[in-house]
Amino acid sequence: MVNLGVLVSGSGSNLQAIIDNIEAGRLDAQIKIVISNVPGVYALERARTHAIPSMVISHKEYKKREDFDQKLLEVLKTHEVELVILAGFMRIVTPVLLRAFPMRVMNIHPALLPSFPGTHVWQTEVDYGVKFAGCTVHFVDEGPDTGPIIIQAVVPVYDDDTADTLNARILKQEHKIFSQAIQLYAEGRLKVQGRRVLAEGIPQAPDSFMINPPVTIFER
């Protein structure tokens, strides 16, 4: 059982997926606290509905990022949080938080890192013409979207996709892999070796592949 602190800034659909997986007994974790840096967001409502403690800590009340992170840190420690989950948390975290939780802050990014870091990536992906997109759960380090990758999911990009349709297809997979990453952590399977995160005891699928456009493959 791992104690989570979930940081949010918006709708909280990833938070909801984590809650649902915990309640269904698939995810061996408990959410000790949900913290939003933005008042009134729907993620807070989701926490309340499920009787999960939640609070707002507005970044606007702190002059420096480090001071804001120090406050987050105090609250996370008070709630005995072991693993910090950034579920649509739209702030850059500083070493103040990261050094207190080394390789214990996880983020979800809606692209296949290291491609397409940053925000609002879907239109950029469509415009670039990539045939696959996806999402990444990674440990957070001191760079933007640069931390060691834990798990990724791949989705096709179709000719008639818009930023919105691609976002929706990716988000469905985010809701699956974030919980999976947390469960791997809870089971003690994640071993960080430099940039690589190994998932011990998970069988490989050496011949799996996807092709897009989904043409019929020549058999030989």
Ligand code: GRF
């Ligand atoms: C997702 O696109 C996630 O990848 C990004 O922020 C969005 C959060 O959505 N980091 P939600 O608040 O979980 O619905």
